[in-house]
Structures are given as structure tokens and as C-alpha cells.
Amino acid sequence: MDELKLKKAVNEIRKGIVTAVYSAKAGHPGGSLSAAELFTYLYFEELNIDPRNPKKADRDRFVLSKGHTAPGLYATLANRGYFPVEDLKLLRHTNSYLQGHPDMKHIPGVDMSSGSLGQGISAAVGMALCAKMDKANYRVYTLLGDGEIQEGQVWEAAMFAGHRKLDNLVVIVDNNGLQIDGKIEDVCSPYPIDSKFAAFNFHVINVSDGNDFIQLNAAFKEAKETKGKPSAIIMKTVKGKGISYMENNIEWHGKAPNDKEYAIAIEELEKAGEALCQK
Amino acid sequence: MSEVKKIATRESYGNALAELGKKYKDLVVLDADLAGATKTGTFLKEFPDRHIDCGIAECNMMGIAAGLAATGKVPFASTFAMFASGRAYEQIRNSIGYPHLNVKIGATHAGISVGEDGATHQCNEDLALMRTIPGMVILNPADDIEAKAAVEAAYLHKGPVYLRFGRLAVPIINDNPDYKFKIGKGIILREGNDITIAATGLCVWEAIKAAEMLEKDGINARVVNIHTIKPIDKELIIESAKKTGKIVAVEEHSIIGGLGSAIAEVLAEDLPTPILRIGIEDVFGESGPAIELIAKYGLDADGIYKKIKKFM
Numbered sequence: 001m002d003e004l005k006l007k008k009a010v011n012e013i014r015k016g017i018v019t020a021v022y023s024a025k026a027g028h029p030g031g032s033l034s035a036a037e038l039f040t041y042l043y044f045e046e047l048n049i050d051p052r053n054p055k056k057a058d059r060d061r062f063v064l065s066k067g068h069t070a071p072g073l074y075a076t077l078a079n080r081g082y083f084p085v086e087d088l089k090l091l092r093h094t095n096s097y098l099q100g101h102p103d104m105k106h107i108p109g110v111d112m113s114s115g116s117l118g119q120g121i122s123a124a125v126g127m128a129l130c131a132k133m134d135k136a137n138y139r140v141y142t143l144l145g146d147g148e149i150q151e152g153q154v155w156e157a158a159m160f161a162g163h164r165k166l167d168n169l170v171v172i173v174d175n176n177g178l179q180i181d182g183k184i185e186d187v188c189s190p191y192p193i194d195s196k197f198a199a200f201n202f203h204v205i206n207v208s209d210g211n212d213f214i215q216l217n218a219a220f221k222e223a224k225e226t227k228g229k230p231s232a233i234i235m236k237t238v239k240g241k242g243i244s245y246m247e248n249n250i251e252w253h254g255k256a257p258n259d260k261e262y263a264i265a266i267e268e269l270e271k272a273g274e275a276l277c278q279k
Numbered sequence: 280m281s282e283v284k285k286i287a288t289r290e291s292y293g294n295a296l297a298e299l300g301k302k303y304k305d306l307v308v309l310d311a312d313l314a315g316a317t318k319t320g321t322f323l324k325e326f327p328d329r330h331i332d333c334g335i336a337e338c339n340m341m342g343i344a345a346g347l348a349a350t351g352k353v354p355f356a357s358t359f360a361m362f363a364s365g366r367a368y369e370q371i372r373n374s375i376g377y378p379h380l381n382v383k384i385g386a387t388h389a390g391i392s393v394g395e396d397g398a399t400h401q402c403n404e405d406l407a408l409m410r411t412i413p414g415m416v417i418l419n420p421a422d423d424i425e426a427k428a429a430v431e432a433a434y435l436h437k438g439p440v441y442l443r444f445g446r447l448a449v450p451i452i453n454d455n456p457d458y459k460f461k462i463g464k465g466i467i468l469r470e471g472n473d474i475t476i477a478a479t480g481l482c483v484w485e486a487i488k489a490a491e492m493l494e495k496d497g498i499n500a501r502v503v504n505i506h507t508i509k510p511i512d513k514e515l516i517i518e519s520a521k522k523t524g525k526i527v528a529v530e531e532h533s534i535i536g537g538l539g540s541a542i543a544e545v546l547a548e549d550l551p552t553p554i555l556r557i558g559i560e561d562v563f564g565e566s567g568p569a570i571e572l573i574a575k576y577g578l579d580a581d582g583i584y585k586k587i588k589k590f591m
Contacts, residue, residue, distance in 0.1 A: 061350070104349070104378050112349055113378040116369060122339045123374055126346020126354075133307070133328065133352075153370075156339035163334075 016075025032072030065120025118151030147179030162201030210235025293318025407536020
């Protein structure tokens, strides 16, 4: 793993996220930014994929179960070469292929349409099951929000995955601690998250800083080495990470920056990028 | 009529899957703890590795089916019509319909003929719900022969298909060498000039009998079997309306949103024609033997006959 390379990549992806949401005048920057390192790690380090052949049969699959953070996924796919970075400005525009939530029919690199919370994980489980039935080697990854796991379907899927011992499945929970109506522990606490997944027969890996590539690297290595059980990576992250005024601020769950705010965000990211180039 | 061979279309579904499983290796079957009732047990016995019991979790089952379809399988997700179209409506819409995935939904125990289990399990709304999903094909076979043909047609069709089956044994009406099943093409079972009875599912048999009763009163009814609710056979409906001037829709489903509505929509726009919708009248069902309920809710030949006499 080349950490500096990943840090440079995630900085560009953050620019893509804020630019996309700014251009759309709508969207979800907070949860896209909290999972930016995760997206980057998956698409630049972990997944067996080929952007020139997005549908290749033996590719690893990724399902964005928390589909509202599509700007994070799109910015990553664009920077990985699936489609032009320039197109991120078309997010949520009429006649654009970049829909508000992931659309597998029209967006290169998107393996499953998602957005209605709780549903993506089931599709990911179905894909992992298919790999097992076909004795294929591909692995399946799915990212859930910590608020999303309030949906009952998540636990139906978890029960099935544990029961079927789908060790080619990795469920990642982005534990940024905030949902639309407030802190997750105030709205309807899903805590403890780790022991819930353990009770559903998952191998659980806690990551204390999900915005740190070194920790992500160790977690995914452990998940890959785990046999006989699906893995759940519960990662603590910072919502809005990387943009000072968005960090840990619930206001930025689902709103776009105005001109001034956008300029500040880009300036901050430019500075962060310059600092990385000094290294 | 005791010599007429009867079989429930849910049995036909199970038998067809077991048969097609030999031919199509990518066909897999999912259940939600109702394999005994959806009659997929034969498939399970023949192909244990291709039968997936998801437990009592229909929403997850639809999602798993979507994932399996996205990775190359042709899944038949089986459960009662109520839990497929009702409980898992949104999963079908968003995880299967929106990405247009190649999932087949085998919905058994549709309609009031569920019988003794009563209103909670009698789904009279599934056609209405499924009709609103873009790209969804809806098949409602009338007998064993048609049900088996529908299962294979569903397999061969690329995209989501909702198949509706019943619990009650129904007479075989399509055992003739000319029978052909084509998605979207209704079948004329009886010619007549005075009125058209367009029926679907188990009501097709009752419609034929009602037409025989009407004939004794000098009313010649054309009977058409509309096995495909979506896409609806516009051509046959308009042609029938032109020919007979009046149309009656008969279905074991709410009069809101099913076959009657589909026909009304076609005719209201293209050829305004007097229509009578016979079905469940915006009420919930109740417990009782299926045959008694079908009579009580006016869906047997006698009930259809009386309503048509009044309508004429």
C-alpha cells in the first residue's frame, strides 16, 4: 500500500464530492466525506476490478447500501477512470446519467442500484451467495450507514449471511454517529453495533479511525484472511471529514454548499493537496 | 363435472420448476419458509444446491434474488402473493424493478380462494400493486397447462416477471393441441356476438360456464382468457369491444387496479365501451372453504351469470 498515493487520491475525490454536490445544488456531502477513505481504499487498493472492463465476470462487487452517498462513489469511480471527472458536475441534473442514487443500468462501475436504505446489503448477500454457488473467487463488499442499520432488513440479511457462512462478504458500517434527526444514540440507538453483528455470526473488526488508511488496510487484510464467517468492519469516522465547517455537523448531511462555502471547501482541499506534495 | 381433472396452479408451478431445472442450469429457486405450500419441494429434492430457503424474511429474499440475478442466475422467488407483492413491494420496486433485473416472482395463494386462512392471507391487491412497476410483466394463468407454459415463458423473458398462482385445484381447460402461450396475447375460448367476458386466472373456467348459462337465455358471449395482465392485450380488447359492444371483466382480485381496471383504461382512451367489472368489491375477505367464498363473493358461474344478466 502506498499511503501517500492514497492520500492524494482521496483529496481529489473530496474535491469531486463537493464539486458534484455544489453543481447539483443538492445531495449528501457529510456521509460521502466520512466514507471517502473507504471508497478510495476499496477502488485503489482492495477490489479486483478493471475500469476499462467494468462488467468483467470475475470482478469483485461493491454495493453502496447507503446509496445517498452516491457523490462519494461517483467521485471515486471517476478518479479511478470509469468516466470523466468533469461529468461529476452533471450529478442530479436532468438527462444526466449520474442519478441522485446509484443506478446500475446507466453508470459504469455501479454494480447495484440502491438508495432505499436496508436493501443494498441483501443484494450484496445474493451476489456473495452466487459466487459460492458457482465456486467463483470474487468477493463482495457493501457499505452501510450507522443510521441505516435501524432498518430491519439489514438484520434479515445479516442472519442469512451468517447462517450461510459467506466468508466472501464484507459488510462495512460507516459509524459517523449522525443521522438526519440527530445523533444516532439519541434518535434510536443501534449501539452496540459490533456485538450485534457478532451475534449474527459475523467476524467483527472494529476500526477506531476509518479515515486512516493504515487502519483500513489492516482491517481488510483481516477480513480477507477470515474463513467460515462473513466479516463486519465497524469503522468510526468523522461526518463531513476534510471540510472544516462540515465536520461533525449534522447540517451537512444533505445540503449543498453555496458559492462562498464551495470556495472555502476547495481552498481547504487545495491546501491539503499542496501539503501532500511537499511530502 | 366430477370427471374434469383439477389441479392447483401452485402445484403446476412446483412441477414446472422441477422440470425446467433440468434444462436450465442457471435457474434457482428461493423460498421464505413456505416451500411446502408454494410446492417448490420437488425442485428442492431434485436440486438441493439450487434451492435457497431464506427463512421468514421476504424483503431480504427479494434482495437476495436481485443480487443473484445481477451475478447471472435466474431466480424464482417464491412466497404467498400477500408477502411478495405486499410486504416486499418496495424491495420488488427498487431492487428488482428499477434496475430491471431478471428476477421471477412466484406468488402463490393469490386471491380469496386461499380460503380458511382468511383476510390477512387473501391477497386481492397484488395485480394492482405490480401493475404500477415499470417493466414488470404480470402473468395470471388459468389452469395447469397454462401455468406450466407461463413459468417457462417467464424464464425465457429477460426482465422481471410476476407470476400469480392459486391454492385451489382448478379444472384443466387448455388441453388441446392448438394451445399456445404467448406473453401479452389473450386467447379466445368461445365466440359470441352479444358480449365479451374477459376473465383471468381461476375465473376463466367460471366464465366459460357462465357463458353456457347465458346461451340458454339467448345471449351469445365471447369468452377470452387474459392470462397476461401486463402488458395487456390491447388489440384483443379493442377488437372484442368493437365486435360485441359490451365487455365484462372477471377476476379474483379487487375491482380496483386489476384486469377490470386495465381493460377500462384501454377502452376509456381508445374506444369508450360499457364495462362491467366483476371482482372483489373493495372489501377484505374472510375465512371459509374456497368454493363457498368464491360463490359468496359472486365469482362463480352463477354469480357471473346473474351480474351479466343485470348488465345486459
